[in-house]
Amino acid sequence: MRLNHLDFHVPDIAETADFFIRHFGLTLKDMRGNNGLAILEDDTGLEIVLSHAIAKFGIADQVELQRQTYHIGFILPDRGDVDRVHVGLVAAGVQLSGPPAAMRGGWLFYCTAPGNILVEVGWRPAR
Template sequence: MRLNHLNLTVSDVKAAMDFLVNYFGLQIGSTRGNGFAVLFDDGGLVLTLMKGAQAVYPSTFHIGFIQESEERVNEINARLKDDGFDVSPPQRSHAWTFYVQAPGGFTVEVLH
């Protein structure tokens, strides 16, 4: 058995969707106005985004995108920084990793 569906409540569905498509290659399955979107990854995950008045997650909550190399982690970090996101450089922790606050109110970890 594997986890293959996750729903995130977000404050801005379009911004969160655009972020996930642009930086992590998710594909748009469908949308319903500005309140709902279905995204797919290339491994069969279905990620739904639902608009909520306030998206409040615990400080340790995050979703992660494992990359094929440290170089790819560095590339995504640089691209996010160039595009104006507040990201610290990757560091060695449990992996080569960094975190970014995504539009819509959730945290993303990028790691190898």
């Protein structure tokens, strides 16, 4: 069994899709409607779906809630990759937790993606 997709409710689908494409190398697989739904894919086939809040599942996204109720994480192959992503996010003016630091046996930092999505970016040594 493998995880197939995650669906995040965000107010601006195009802005959030652009963030993940530009900074994390995801590919736009499908954009439906005018800013209606985006399907992004990573290099392993995991899909990230970006959609608007749907009333039957709860009518608020994390921007409306004004809090972060979950986070997602990207694991990178090399410690230097974490530093390079951090530099790119700093240059783009993205909200960051601070510089990469040694935490929980790895090297990582957090940032906030459009849609108020908390994103962990890290590297861990091979076991």
